[in-house]
Amino acid sequence: xxxxxxxxxxxxxxxxxxxxxxxxxxxxxxxxxxxxxxxxxxxxxxxxxxxxxxxxxxxxxxxxxxxxxxxxxxxxxxxxxxxxxxxxxxxxxxxxxxxxxxxxxxxxxxxxxxxxxxxxxxxxxxxxxxxxxxxxxxxxxxxxxxxxxxxxxxxxxxxxxxxxxxxxxxxxxxxxxxxxxxxxxxxxxxxxxxxxxxxxxxxxxxxxxxxxxxxxxxxxxxxxxxxxxxxxxxxxxx
Amino acid sequence: xxxxxxxxxxxxxxxxxxxxxxxxxxxxxxxxxxxxxxxxxxxxxxxxxxxxxxxxxxxxxxxxxxxxxxxxxxxxxxxxxxxxxxxxxxxxxxxxxxxxxxxxxxxxxxxxxxxxxxxxxxxxxxxxxxxxxxxxxxxxxxxxxxxxxxxxxxxxxxxxxxxxxxxxxxxxxx
Amino acid sequence: xxxxxxxxxxxxxxxxxxxxxxxxxxxxxxxxxxxxxxxxxxxxxxxxxxxxxxxxxxxxxxxxxxxxxxxxxxxxxxxxxxxxxxxxxxxxxxxxxxxxxxxxxxxxxxxxxxxxxxxxxxxxxxxxxxxxxxxxxxxxxxxxxxxxxxxxxxxxxxxxxxxxxxxxxxxxxxxxxxxxxxxxxxxxxxxxxxxxxxxxxxxxxxxxxxxxxxxxxxxxxxxxxxxxxxxxxxxxxxxxxxxxxxxxxxxxxxxxxxxxxxxxxxxxxxxxxxxxxxxxxxxxxxxxxxxxxxxxxxxxxxxxxxxxxxxxxxxxxxxxxxxxxxxxxxxxxxxxxxxxxxxxxxxxxxxxxxxxxxxxxxxxxxxxxxxxxxxxxxxxxxxxxxxxxxxxxxxxxxxxxxxxxxxxxxxxxxxxxxxxxxxxxxxxxxxxxxxxxxxxxxxxxxxxxxxxxxxxxxxxxxxxxxxxxxxxxxxxxxxxxxxxxxxxxxxxxxxxxxxxxxxxxxxxxxxxxxxxxxxxxxxxxxxxxxxxxxxxxxxxxxxxxx
Numbered sequence: 001x002x003x004x005x006x007x008x009x010x011x012x013x014x015x016x017x018x019x020x021x022x023x024x025x026x027x028x029x030x031x032x033x034x035x036x037x038x039x040x041x042x043x044x045x046x047x048x049x050x051x052x053x054x055x056x057x058x059x060x061x062x063x064x065x066x067x068x069x070x071x072x073x074x075x076x077x078x079x080x081x082x083x084x085x086x087x088x089x090x091x092x093x094x095x096x097x098x099x100x101x102x103x104x105x106x107x108x109x110x111x112x113x114x115x116x117x118x119x120x121x122x123x124x125x126x127x128x129x130x131x132x133x134x135x136x137x138x139x140x141x142x143x144x145x146x147x148x149x150x151x152x153x154x155x156x157x158x159x160x161x162x163x164x165x166x167x168x169x170x171x172x173x174x175x176x177x178x179x180x181x182x183x184x185x186x187x188x189x190x191x192x193x194x195x196x197x198x199x200x201x202x203x204x205x206x207x208x209x210x211x212x213x214x215x216x217x218x219x220x221x222x223x224x225x226x227x228x229x230x231x232x233x234x235x236x237x238x
Numbered sequence: 239x240x241x242x243x244x245x246x247x248x249x250x251x252x253x254x255x256x257x258x259x260x261x262x263x264x265x266x267x268x269x270x271x272x273x274x275x276x277x278x279x280x281x282x283x284x285x286x287x288x289x290x291x292x293x294x295x296x297x298x299x300x301x302x303x304x305x306x307x308x309x310x311x312x313x314x315x316x317x318x319x320x321x322x323x324x325x326x327x328x329x330x331x332x333x334x335x336x337x338x339x340x341x342x343x344x345x346x347x348x349x350x351x352x353x354x355x356x357x358x359x360x361x362x363x364x365x366x367x368x369x370x371x372x373x374x375x376x377x378x379x380x381x382x383x384x385x386x387x388x389x390x391x392x393x394x395x396x397x398x399x400x401x402x403x404x405x406x407x408x409x410x411x412x
Numbered sequence: 413x414x415x416x417x418x419x420x421x422x423x424x425x426x427x428x429x430x431x432x433x434x435x436x437x438x439x440x441x442x443x444x445x446x447x448x449x450x451x452x453x454x455x456x457x458x459x460x461x462x463x464x465x466x467x468x469x470x471x472x473x474x475x476x477x478x479x480x481x482x483x484x485x486x487x488x489x490x491x492x493x494x495x496x497x498x499x500x501x502x503x504x505x506x507x508x509x510x511x512x513x514x515x516x517x518x519x520x521x522x523x524x525x526x527x528x529x530x531x532x533x534x535x536x537x538x539x540x541x542x543x544x545x546x547x548x549x550x551x552x553x554x555x556x557x558x559x560x561x562x563x564x565x566x567x568x569x570x571x572x573x574x575x576x577x578x579x580x581x582x583x584x585x586x587x588x589x590x591x592x593x594x595x596x597x598x599x600x601x602x603x604x605x606x607x608x609x610x611x612x613x614x615x616x617x618x619x620x621x622x623x624x625x626x627x628x629x630x631x632x633x634x635x636x637x638x639x640x641x642x643x644x645x646x647x648x649x650x651x652x653x654x655x656x657x658x659x660x661x662x663x664x665x666x667x668x669x670x671x672x673x674x675x676x677x678x679x680x681x682x683x684x685x686x687x688x689x690x691x692x693x694x695x696x697x698x699x700x701x702x703x704x705x706x707x708x709x710x711x712x713x714x715x716x717x718x719x720x721x722x723x724x725x726x727x728x729x730x731x732x733x734x735x736x737x738x739x740x741x742x743x744x745x746x747x748x749x750x751x752x753x754x755x756x757x758x759x760x761x762x763x764x765x766x767x768x769x770x771x772x773x774x775x776x777x778x779x780x781x782x783x784x785x786x787x788x789x790x791x792x793x794x795x796x797x798x799x800x801x802x803x804x805x806x807x808x809x810x811x812x813x814x815x816x817x818x819x820x821x822x823x824x825x826x827x828x829x830x831x832x833x834x835x836x837x838x839x840x841x842x843x844x845x846x847x848x849x850x851x852x853x854x855x856x857x858x859x860x861x862x863x864x865x866x867x868x869x870x871x872x873x874x875x876x877x878x879x880x881x882x883x884x885x886x887x888x889x890x891x892x893x894x895x896x897x898x899x900x901x902x903x904x905x906x907x908x909x910x911x912x913x914x915x916x917x918x919x920x921x922x923x924x925x926x927x928x929x930x931x932x933x934x935x936x937x938x939x940x941x942x943x944x945x946x947x948x949x950x951x952x953x954x955x956x957x958x
Contacts, residue, residue, distance in 0.1 A: 045716040046870045048910045060909060065716045080909075087906045091875040124899055125879045150868065159309075168311035169711065169868070170318045172694070174878050176868035179318075181310040182299055191309065278709035281692055285651070312710075319711040319867075320692030322651050338613030339807065339843045340770035342857055376695060376861065378652050379616035381770040381841075382441045382478020382777050391654075393444040 006072040021063035021074060022050055032076050033085055033114050035092075035203055036151035037064040039225035041160050047151060049085055049114065052076045060084075082118065089115050090123040097129060097146035098204070104217040105205030111149060132177065137187030140194055140210060145177055147206040154178060154198035154207055157224055166192045178206075200224060262290040263301060270305045277306050280316055284323055293324045329364040329371035331409045334388040335402075338377030345399075346385035350374065352399035353406065369409055413671040413678060415557050418548060421670070425549035430468040434458075434504065435485045435537060438471040439623045440616075440655055442482035449498040450482055457505035467508065470546075473624020475537035477524060479776035484515070485537070492518035523793045524775045529756070531764045532740045533780045536624035541659050544666035547627040553672050555746040559635045560680045563746075568639035569595050572742070574750035576762030581607055581698070581735030582812065582838045583914075584761075584827040590732060593722040594640040597730035604636050604645035605726065605733040607703060611650065611695035612810025613861065615841035617766040618736035620778055622649065622656035625740070626663035630686060632739035634673065635746060637684040640732050645686045648703055651693060660688055695811075695865035699913045700725075700733045702867065713869045714913035735839070737766060757783035761826035771807075771843040772798045781825070788821040791844055801846040805929070809838030811858045811865075812918030814925025815851060834925040836918070851930040852937060856884040858922035866915060873916030876907035880923065887934060893941045897934060901927065 002017035006024065013028040020043070025032050036047040045062040052063050055073040060081070075081070092098075092111065100106045115121075132145035155167040155178065166189050170179035181189035198207050200220045208217050226238045269286045273279030283306065287298050294317050303313040317323045335341075335350045350361070357365055357372055364371040380386040383395025387402050394405065436451045454469040475483045480494040484504055493504055493515040500514040507513035519525075530536075539546040547553075559568050573588025594602060606629060610618040622629060633645045649657050664686055667673040675683040694712045696702045702712040704726050725731025741763065745753045754762045761783040767790065770776045774796030781790060787806055797803060805815040814835035816823060823829050827837050845854065863877040883900040886892040904920035911917045927934060 044869070045912060048871055048912065051910055062716060062912075066718075084906050084910050087903065088871050088910065091871055091879065094879070095875045125903075126882065128878070149871075150874070165309035165311060168309070168315035170311075170315050171868070172319045172711070173864060173866045173868045174874060176874065179311050179314055182296055182303075182314050184310075189310070276709075278707070280709035281706065282690075282709075285690060285692065315711055316709070320694050322693035339810070339841065339857070340614045340768075340776075342613075343771040343843055343845060343849060375652060376611065376693075376865070377613035377615070378440075379610065379619040380441050380444060380478075381614055381616055381768055382481065383444055384770060384776075386444065393440060395441070395444040 004068045004070045004072070006068050006070070006074065008074045009076055015068060017068070019068050021052060021061070021066050021068055021072075024068050025063060025074075025076065030076055031117075032063050033117050034064060035110060035114060035149060036153065038153045038157065038201055038221065040228035041153065041156040041201075041224065044152060044156070047088070047149075049088055049118075051081060051084070053078050053081060085118045086120050087124075089118050089120045090125055092149050093120070094123045094125040094127050095130070096148060097132070102214055103147060103205040104208045104212045104214060105147075105219070106215040108215070108218050109205060110203035135180070135186050136210065137185035138192070138194070138210075139187060141186070141196065141199055141207060142210050143178065143180075143186060143207050144205065147204045148178055149204060149206070150176055150178070151203060152178075153201040153203065157197045157201040161224060161227055162193060162195050162197050164191045164193050164195075167198065197224060197227075265290045266298075266301060266305065270302075275306055277308050280306055280308060280313065281320070284317055284320075288323055293327050295325075327364075327368075330369050331390050331406075332371050332373060332388075333390075333402075333406055334373045334375045334378075335361075336378045336380065336384070336386045336388070337374045338381060338384075340381035341377075341385040344384040349385050349387060349397060349399045349402045352403055356403045357406065369412070370406060415554075415561075415678070418553060418557065421545060422549045422551070425545040428545075429549070430464075430466055431488075432463075432467040432508065433487050434467060434469045435472045435475070435487060436469060437473070437475050437481060437483045437537060439474040439620065440653075441474065441478040443655070445482045445495075446498055447482040450484065450496055450501045453498050453501035454484070454505060457502040460502070461505055461509045463505065463508065467505070470540050471542070472538060473536050473541045474533075474620040474778060476528075476533065476620075476778040476780075477518070477775065478778065480518065483518075483537075485520075487538070490520045492520050494518040522775075524777070524779065524795070527785075527789065527794050528780050529764050529782045530780050531744050531753075531756075532621065532628070532737060532766060533624070533778070534744075535628075536620065539625065541624055541626055542662050544627060544663065544670065544672075547625070548670075551747070552627055552743075553631055553667075555743040556631050556634050556638075556672070557678050559638050559746055560678055560682055565595060565639045565641065568635060568746070571745060571750045572639070575745045575753040576750075576757070576760075577738065577741055577745065577753065578761065578827060579735060580737035580741070580765065580839070582612075582809065582836065584837055587734065587738055590722060590734070591636065591640055593720070594642070594730050594732040597723060599641060601644075601727070601729045602640060602642035603726045603729055603731040604633050604640070604642045605700075605703065605707070605721075605731055606633055606645065606647040606739055607698065607700065607733055607735045608647055608649040608653075608656070609691050609695075609698040609703060610653075610736070610839060611698045611865075612812075612839045612841045614770055614807070614843045615768050615810060615839045617768055617778055617840050619653050619656050620766075621736050621740050622653065623659055626656075626659045627667065628740045628743060629736055630660075630663055630667055630673065632742035633686060634677065634684045635742050636732055636734065636739065638682050640730075642732065643683045643685070645684065646689050646707055646726070647686060648689045648691060648697070648707060650691045652691075657688060657690060664688070694867075695861075696867045696913070696915050699915060701913065703733065704731065711867070713867045714915070716912060737840070758824065758826045760828055765825070765837070765840060767825075767840045767842045769795050769842050769844070772801065772846040772849070773844040774799050783826045784824045786822050786824050787816065790825065790842065791821065795844065798844065798846045801848070803844060804847050804849060805845045805851065807835075807843040807845065807854065807922075808841065809836040809918075809921070810841050811861050812836060812914065812921055813838045813841075814921045815845070815854065815929065816925075817929040820929075834928050835921070850888075851926040851933045852884065852888055855923045855926045856881065856888060859884055859919070862915065862919040866919075870912035870916060872907045873911040873913075873919065876903060876911075876916070877919055879903060880907065880920065884923070887937050890937055890939055892938055894938055895941070897938060 043064040045065040050063040051060040053075040503514040577587040697712040
């Protein structure tokens with residue numbers, strides 16, 4: 001096994017070659033904010049929160065998809081990175097309709113956690129108040145597009161772990177939204193197995209169990225990582 | 239409806255539908271077969287579908303998804319990503335105003351404004367009588383003759399707003 | 413087919429050609445003014461005057477002077493006729509029979525033509541792009557033969573590296589290095605992709621190459637395939653270019669028939685086939701990873717690099733992606749050698765580059781010039797400057813580039829100087845603006861473009877471009893303050909530094925460059941904060957009713 005040694009925020013660490021910076025940082029006990037990353041499914045590098053500075057390169061690189069190399073010196077908390085992360089979170093808040101006080105995920109929301117982590121208390125950019133819909137056609141679950149941050153975790157988990165590919169992204173640019181089947185109501189998509197993995201994968205309160213009220217959603221994100229390792233390594237307990 | 243010359247207008251397609259209902263699906267079959275039903279032929283097949291049907295109806299998308307063994311949401315995602323694919327029927331005639339930089343600098347925006355005013359519709363819409371669809375394009379590469387407009391697949395250059403309106407008026411009289 | 417046979421085809425074609433050739437442009441620009449009708453009338457006139465023995469009418473590709481089209485040129489006398497109408501066409505032929513030609517006669521020694529150095533466009537407008545024989549008659553496919561029989565793949569790569577050629581699509585990455593990377597990947601399936609998704613508004617050189625000399629690109633792709641060990645190529649062309657697609661299709665068929673594409677090219681062990689993929693209207697697909705996604709039939713969402721396509725590209729195989737103009741340069745380098753090519757241009761930018769000169773300029777069209785020429789020479793001498801006005805700025809690089817002010821017109825045109833000036837080479841669009849153009853308006857125009865063309869995958873580009881567009885609109889409506897401007901600048905930097913792909917990373921460039929050189933235009937539109945509260949008070953009721 002080839003090993004690379006590197007430094008993250010002054011901490012020396014040795015990891016297996018091919019490890020992502022994010023995994024190396026986790027091993028070193030250095031937290032890096034992230035939203036689109038989910039253990040167990042393919043990383044996409046879309047939320048840009050996990051960008052880090054690497055000495056000797058002029059571009060910030062996403063920790064989730066960048067593999068470590070020997071002698072890498074990584075900084076995860078430069079003032080510039082902190083400022084950019086805060087702006088990113090502001091942009092996400094301004095894009096949708098994220099009202100924590102009436103959200104099912106209040107208190108258990110990754111977006112909320114990240115906002116606190118990066119110190120975002122208000123958005124300097126005007127809120128756009130988009131008019132997006134809510135789909136409650138599924139007997140057990142619902143999706144509120146107003147709370148969606150387009151991380152595509154539901155899309156990937158449904159395709160890669162469940163194998164149903166109910167979800168995908170429709171349209172493009174600012175008009176992007178999560179689509180079920182041929183833009184049908186979720187409840188009418190034959191491929192859906194009602195497994196609920198998308199509910200657990202969703203970092204916010206966008207996909208939820210019906211009947212949940214404010215603050216009641218408790219997503220089990222680790223279950224998806226557990227499922228992946230269970231299938232790969234035949235470890236059926238956690 | 240696509241803003242290119244390669245696409246047929248809806249009118250003949252609609253007639254075709256009434257006479258020989260299966261022919262257009264046959265065209266899809268041929269295209270899919272030529273591509274060995276490979277999922278990566280999706281965009282090729284959608285091009286043919288758009289040409290044959292004029293727009294991508296739900297049953298067409300379903301047919302393609304079934305033929306190429308693709309999830310429905312994936313087909314929908316691809317069909318809505320690309321601007322040339324349309325999920326709504328378009329007018330009998332198409333008027334595509336180039337909004338590239340050269341055309342913009344030379345007054346393409348004014349041509350567009352005048353056409354909108356004259357037709358009473360916005361970009362991407364079709365007149366209520368179903369005659370004219372107004373679209374914009376991101377540079378058709380005819381910058382040398384800016385501002386340019388594509389009327390039913392034929393490029394016209396160095397147009398004044400009035401000249402553009404005159405061209406559209408001809409259709410309205412039909 | 414062997415070299416003898418190729419030369420025989422060339423000779424037969426040269427003998428077939430008539431002493432007088434009337435070249436009639438049938439490309440997109442001139443077609444818009446009924447060039448096809450002109451072509452028909454010219455042919456008819458030749459028959460009417462019984463001149464078939466010594467005169468032939470040839471439908472050719474772009475001659476470059478698109479602003480004065482439709483163009484007809486009679487060779488070898490180099491009589492150029494501009495703005496020809498179908499009615500006037502016959503008189504051009506009559507002039508050979510004692511009559512007088514009616515159309516305006518152009519000056520082939522005009523700086524627009526004289527200052528050019530035509531390498532890629534050498535035969536554009538001189539040969540019929542729909543007949544492979546004409547291409548062969550001017551030495552076509554000899555470079556491919558030379559590569560296969562006189563050079564090893566490594567030598568071909570070496571020649572390209574030594575030539576100093578850099579990617580003509582915008583980035584300016586050394587082409588030889590890209591080829592070497594793909595060549596060094598382990599043997600197995602590899603691909604060549606020709607990026608013909610020319611989306612920069614104001615650029616049309618790739619369309620012109622594909623319409624005027626499609627075999628130049630096909631031959632370049634085959635040489636690339638031989639050099640890096642690929643047997644399959646794709647050309648990705650925008651659907652907005654139907655004529656280019658048609659001519660490429662014809663070109664591929666004809667080349668296959670002669671055994672110049674397909675299996676065992678020139679009876680060697682080298683196989684190479686080319687397929688066309690047609691885009692569907694997405695600017696972002698010009699980004700190489702998005703283009704690969706699109707060829708694979710998916711949404712054109714870029715994916716993070718590394719891994720680079722050279723390592724893991726189309727269908728996860730090593731893939732060489734080059735732009736149309738880059739590939740069209742290859743045959744000349746193989747034919748004349750790397751030393752010849754690297755003798756043209758500047759220290760770090762070798763060779764020639766085609767620019768599309770458009771906007772508020774007297775002579776618009778395509779010019780191929782050696783690198784290092786100044787903007788002033790292109791705009792003022794070749795382009796003839798702004799009609800009834802003065803140049804205010806020149807925009808290069810499309811939505812990824814920037815505006816260069818009049819005071820910097822002496823900037824040499826090369827990759828590094830343009831970048832230092834806050835713009836970039838881009839694919840070669842050069843839009844000239846005069847005093848009537850609002851620079852804030854131009855910045856808003858480009859931001860609207862990026863906002864509509866962003867794929868929507870990453871946060872900064874998807875939402876940042878919308879916010880920037882809103883801020884620019886606010887400034888133009890005179891509703892913004894100094895604080896808003898500062899906020900906009902900060903957001904520009906954030907979008908530039910954090911976006912996933914080139915589209916987002918360069919989207920703020922038009923704003924940043926106009927801010928750098930035309931800051932006063934922004935400041936003139938700002939209002940004092942105390943006035944803002946007043947304005948808000950007036951505006952508020954309206955907003956509620958919306």
